[in-house]
Amino acid sequence: xxxxxxxxxxxxxxxxxxxxxxxxxxxxxxxxxxxxxxxxxxxxxxxxxxxxxxxxxxxxxxxxxxxxxxxxxxxxxxxxxxxxxxxxxxxxxxxxxxxxxxxxxxxxxxxxxxxxxxxxxxxxxxxxxxxxxxxxxxxxxxxxxxxxxxxxxxxxxxxxxxxxxxxxxxxxxxxxxxxxxxxxxxxxxxxxxxxxxxxxxxxxxxxxxxxxxxxxxxxxxxxxxxxxxxxxxxxxxxxxxxxxxxxxxxxxxxxxxxxxxxxxxxxxxxxxxxxxxxxxxxxxxxxxxxxxxxxxxxxxxxxxxxxxxxxxxxxxxxxxxxxxxxxxxxxxxxxxxxxxxxxxxxxxxxxx
Amino acid sequence: xxxxxxxxxxxxxxxxxxxxxxxxxxxxxxxxxxxxxxxxxxxxxxxxxxxxxxxxxxxxxxxxxxxxxxxxxxxxxxxxxxxxxxxxxxxxxxxxxxxxxxxxxxxxxxxxxxxxxxxxxxxxxxxxxxxxxxxxxxxxxxxxxxxxxxxxxxxxxxxxxxxxxxxxxxxxxxxxxxxxxxxxxxxxxxxxxxxxxxxxxxxxxxxxxxxxxxxxxxxxxxxxxxxxxxxxxxxxxxxxxxxxxxxxxxxxxxxxxxxxxxxxxxxxxxxxxxxxxxxxxxxxxxxxxxxxx
Amino acid sequence: xxxxxxxxxxxxxxxxxxxxxxxxxxxxxxxxxxxxxxxxxxxxxxxxxxxxxxxxxxxxxxxxxxxxxxxxxxxxxxxxxxxxxxxxxxxxxxxxxxxxxxxxxxxxxxxxxxxxxxxxxxxxxxxxxxxxxxxxxxxxxxxxxxxxxxxxxxxxxxxxxxxxxxxxxxxxxxxxxxxxxxxxxxxxxxxxxxxxxxxxxxxxxxxxxxxxxxxxxxxxxxxxxxxxxxxxxxxxxxxxxxxxxxxxxxxxxxxxxxxxxxxxxxxxxxxxxxxxxxxxxxx
Numbered sequence: 001x002x003x004x005x006x007x008x009x010x011x012x013x014x015x016x017x018x019x020x021x022x023x024x025x026x027x028x029x030x031x032x033x034x035x036x037x038x039x040x041x042x043x044x045x046x047x048x049x050x051x052x053x054x055x056x057x058x059x060x061x062x063x064x065x066x067x068x069x070x071x072x073x074x075x076x077x078x079x080x081x082x083x084x085x086x087x088x089x090x091x092x093x094x095x096x097x098x099x100x101x102x103x104x105x106x107x108x109x110x111x112x113x114x115x116x117x118x119x120x121x122x123x124x125x126x127x128x129x130x131x132x133x134x135x136x137x138x139x140x141x142x143x144x145x146x147x148x149x150x151x152x153x154x155x156x157x158x159x160x161x162x163x164x165x166x167x168x169x170x171x172x173x174x175x176x177x178x179x180x181x182x183x184x185x186x187x188x189x190x191x192x193x194x195x196x197x198x199x200x201x202x203x204x205x206x207x208x209x210x211x212x213x214x215x216x217x218x219x220x221x222x223x224x225x226x227x228x229x230x231x232x233x234x235x236x237x238x239x240x241x242x243x244x245x246x247x248x249x250x251x252x253x254x255x256x257x258x259x260x261x262x263x264x265x266x267x268x269x270x271x272x273x274x275x276x277x278x279x280x281x282x283x284x285x286x287x288x289x290x291x292x293x294x295x296x297x298x299x300x301x302x303x304x305x306x307x308x309x310x311x312x313x314x315x316x317x318x319x320x321x322x323x324x325x326x327x328x329x330x331x332x333x334x335x336x337x338x339x340x341x342x343x344x345x346x347x348x349x350x351x352x
Numbered sequence: 353x354x355x356x357x358x359x360x361x362x363x364x365x366x367x368x369x370x371x372x373x374x375x376x377x378x379x380x381x382x383x384x385x386x387x388x389x390x391x392x393x394x395x396x397x398x399x400x401x402x403x404x405x406x407x408x409x410x411x412x413x414x415x416x417x418x419x420x421x422x423x424x425x426x427x428x429x430x431x432x433x434x435x436x437x438x439x440x441x442x443x444x445x446x447x448x449x450x451x452x453x454x455x456x457x458x459x460x461x462x463x464x465x466x467x468x469x470x471x472x473x474x475x476x477x478x479x480x481x482x483x484x485x486x487x488x489x490x491x492x493x494x495x496x497x498x499x500x501x502x503x504x505x506x507x508x509x510x511x512x513x514x515x516x517x518x519x520x521x522x523x524x525x526x527x528x529x530x531x532x533x534x535x536x537x538x539x540x541x542x543x544x545x546x547x548x549x550x551x552x553x554x555x556x557x558x559x560x561x562x563x564x565x566x567x568x569x570x571x572x573x574x575x576x577x578x579x580x581x582x583x584x585x586x587x588x589x590x591x592x593x594x595x596x597x598x599x600x601x602x603x604x605x606x607x608x609x610x611x612x613x614x615x616x617x618x619x620x621x622x623x624x625x626x627x628x629x630x631x632x633x634x635x636x637x638x639x640x641x642x643x644x645x
Numbered sequence: 646x647x648x649x650x651x652x653x654x655x656x657x658x659x660x661x662x663x664x665x666x667x668x669x670x671x672x673x674x675x676x677x678x679x680x681x682x683x684x685x686x687x688x689x690x691x692x693x694x695x696x697x698x699x700x701x702x703x704x705x706x707x708x709x710x711x712x713x714x715x716x717x718x719x720x721x722x723x724x725x726x727x728x729x730x731x732x733x734x735x736x737x738x739x740x741x742x743x744x745x746x747x748x749x750x751x752x753x754x755x756x757x758x759x760x761x762x763x764x765x766x767x768x769x770x771x772x773x774x775x776x777x778x779x780x781x782x783x784x785x786x787x788x789x790x791x792x793x794x795x796x797x798x799x800x801x802x803x804x805x806x807x808x809x810x811x812x813x814x815x816x817x818x819x820x821x822x823x824x825x826x827x828x829x830x831x832x833x834x835x836x837x838x839x840x841x842x843x844x845x846x847x848x849x850x851x852x853x854x855x856x857x858x859x860x861x862x863x864x865x866x867x868x869x870x871x872x873x874x875x876x877x878x879x880x881x882x883x884x885x886x887x888x889x890x891x892x893x894x895x896x897x898x899x900x901x902x903x904x905x906x907x908x909x910x911x912x913x914x915x916x917x918x919x920x921x922x923x924x925x926x927x928x
Binding site for chain 1: 412413414417420495496500501502580581584585586587588595596606608609610611612614
């Protein structure tokens with residue numbers, strides 16, 4: 001017995017100090033690591049896998065949250081990071097070197113609810129403000145009934161469910177609410193974690209989704225894929241143009257068709273496009289503009305930039321839509337390509 | 353006189369029996385949750401476990417989604433988590449077990465010095481540190497400074513720190529219960545110190561030591577938070593200790609967070625539990641061979 | 646003789662590991678906590694406001710301290726009868742029998758359940774049960790969290806104390822039996838006093854585990870950053886808020902979270918000191 005254990009130990013130690021490539025690693029030279037937002041993780045994992053099958057490197061992606069991704073990039077312990085909220089000017093100043101934002105896809109935050117027998121609920125910004133700030137407490141409140149004449153709303157308490165952990169989803173939702181509600185802007189503001197006046201907190205998108213689907217009379221904000229996968233009813237929201245829009249990939253892409261700055265740092269919530277779903281946002285990959293830092297090799301830099309380039313290319317974008325993420329509109333993809341071409345290694349552009 | 357005695361005996365016997373029933377009831381209530389939990393896991397996770405579960409790495413969300421839509425079993429498995437967990441746990445044991453054993457023996461041998469009491473207190477405090485803080489510390493020390501990147505080494509460092517206090521304390525407590533005569537007999541025969549430890553002290557207390565190591569292992573096998581900040585996770589089956597690896601609890605967390613893969617949570621958790629139980633049974637059979645007391 | 650000295654030095658050296666580790670952890674934690682104490686002073690510990698909104702940030706640790714203390718103590722109280730009866734069952738009444746072996750394995754199984762799974766099970770199974778009893782509205786709260794904590798810490802209390810109880814020398818027990826004592830009397834007057842310090846140690850071990858438990862608690866406690874108003878009110882614990890917020894925190898907020906970690910560290914130390922005091926009372 002003992003001998004067996006010793007042999008096993010020696011074998012494992014030898015193997016781990018040795019090559020250490022994975023079964024799926026075709027490109028034995030390079031393994032990349034990345035960390036960041038959980039929101040695009042299903043898409044990234046699938047995309048990286050396909051890229052590896054086409055000959056790309058193995059990419060280890062950890063969904064530790066946008067803040068974790070930013071921290072990891074700042075500490076230079078990953079090749080690139082992923083975040084739902086772009087870096088503010090202050091955060092950019094704290095980075096050791098210039099950081100580039102590349103948008104990779106579009107996602108949306110939906111308002112999910114649990115009312116037996118009720119579908120097609122319509123909500124306006126005022127209603128959202130009232131519900132989430134705790135002013136409207138009953139489902140059959142007059143204001144709700146006025147906006148939804150065809151639906152019979154029950155006499156039930158409204159239970160608000162919010163994110164207890166810091167999250168990009170909260171950031172996107174609060175960014176939209178701050179734009180459409182001065183009261184919200186003055187009290188809760190925009191941020192990854194807020195001082196919610198009413199309701200209960202649940203951890204992560206699955207926590208909120210699970211809570212909503214288990215508690216009658218509850219309402220909360222979650223990422224689109226979660227409501228979709230677990231078939232939770234989503235509300236139609238009134239957008240900037242006054243139309244009630246259903247959450248769907250087309251309406252997300254429509255929200256992104258406005259002007260996009262050269263560095264792609266823009267929140268596209270509350271789009272004025274008549275077909276746009278109002279609570280939409282890009283998600284970005286962040287990496288350093290100058291890739292020759294901390295003894296990085298030219299190969300690693302090339303692999304990194306090529307991976308991100310592939311992510312914004314047509315193949316990857318098709319993968320995105322297949323798992324219910326909205327693909328980048330033309331303008332955003334073009335901006336991304338321009339930014340990528342400016343990434344250098346020791347001053348020389350990486351992409352030829 | 354006699355009547356008083358008889359009444360007393362009757363009452364004492366009655367309370368004796370009542371107490372026995374109380375104990376049995378308490379024990380039964382204690383184990384009810386385990387049946388509920390295992391039952392839940394088994395029912396929900398059973399159909400996901402097949403050969404592929406052990407040999408294939410985790411599926412991606414698309415495969416899971418199509419399988420869910422078609423009502424099929426989700427393809428793929430937890431192979432990457434298995435190898436990652438194995439790697440990190442072995443590395444952690446390599447350090448934690450000898451170190452913990454020796455520290456425990458030191459504390460036992462030098463029971464009441466001020467230094468020993470101080471170390472003992474520190475050990476207890478260290479035990480109470482939430483695993484996420486240890487993850488943060490491992491991130492700061494290892495990920496940032498040693499491996500310059502997320503790695504299995506960082507993960508195993510965090511796990512080592514979690515195992516150490518448990519091993520030290522159970523070592524010391526177990527050794528305290530060994531009759532001092534055994535130890536003194538060895539010394540009387542002129543056995544050198546290290547030999548006494550290896551050939552007398554440890555074998556005699558093996559069952560208690562095994563329990564301690566097992567408790568430590570069960571504790572770390574299910575830990576997620578620190579591994580998120582240190583091992584990061586990986587889709588590949590890899591044994592490279594300087595690179596990110598996956599781990600079974602990490603996979604469970606990833607499955608939970610992916611809208612399409614939630615159902616894999618139950619099978620992975622079921623597996624983890626069965627594994628821990630096997631560890632228990634294994635240790636019990638080892639210590640049964642060596643039980644002196 | 647020299648060999649002995651070498652052995653002794655090696656042993657001493659390994660004990661230093663704990664010292665270096667603890668010192669390092671305290672050092673790192675304190676360094677990270679300084680900014681928030683500079684900003685709010687020692688009042689941070691007793692303040693109960695928690696406002697992460699940029700521009701009007703205000704942090705206080707009291708809600709989490711209260712939540713942690715409440716849940717851990719209640720969990721311990723709920724755990725003691727369960728652990729006690731189980732360890733007596735295993736180590737006294739049915740010692741050595743197959744039933745005891747099975748029971749011990751079952752209890753060890755409890756320890757093997759990852760805390761996430763406890764969280765899932767608590768969320769999907771325990772919570773609806775509690776809602777049915779009508780004691781609580783949505784099922785989130787201090788009591789639910791304490792209940793799941795109690796279940797989680799039972800194996801720690803049980804395995805160590807049953808090990809200790811089983812090691813009580815038979816001569817002591819047989820002496821009592823020969824004097825005509827009933828089983829119960831032997832337990833209360835001989836076994837428990839003999840194993841006293843070990844039993845208390847096992848409960849302190851369990852309490853320490855409860856103080857630091859994160860995942861299961863965070864899924865059931867309702868995550869309200871307030872001082873709990875009652876047994877069934879939602880609240881939050883120190884470990885839970887750190888796990889929830891650390892990934893996205895930076896600047897002052899991260900410092901606040903690290904400070905909370907430091908406070909948790911300190912409370913664990915206090916609990917251990919108190920435990921030692923109690924053990925001394927008993928010994």
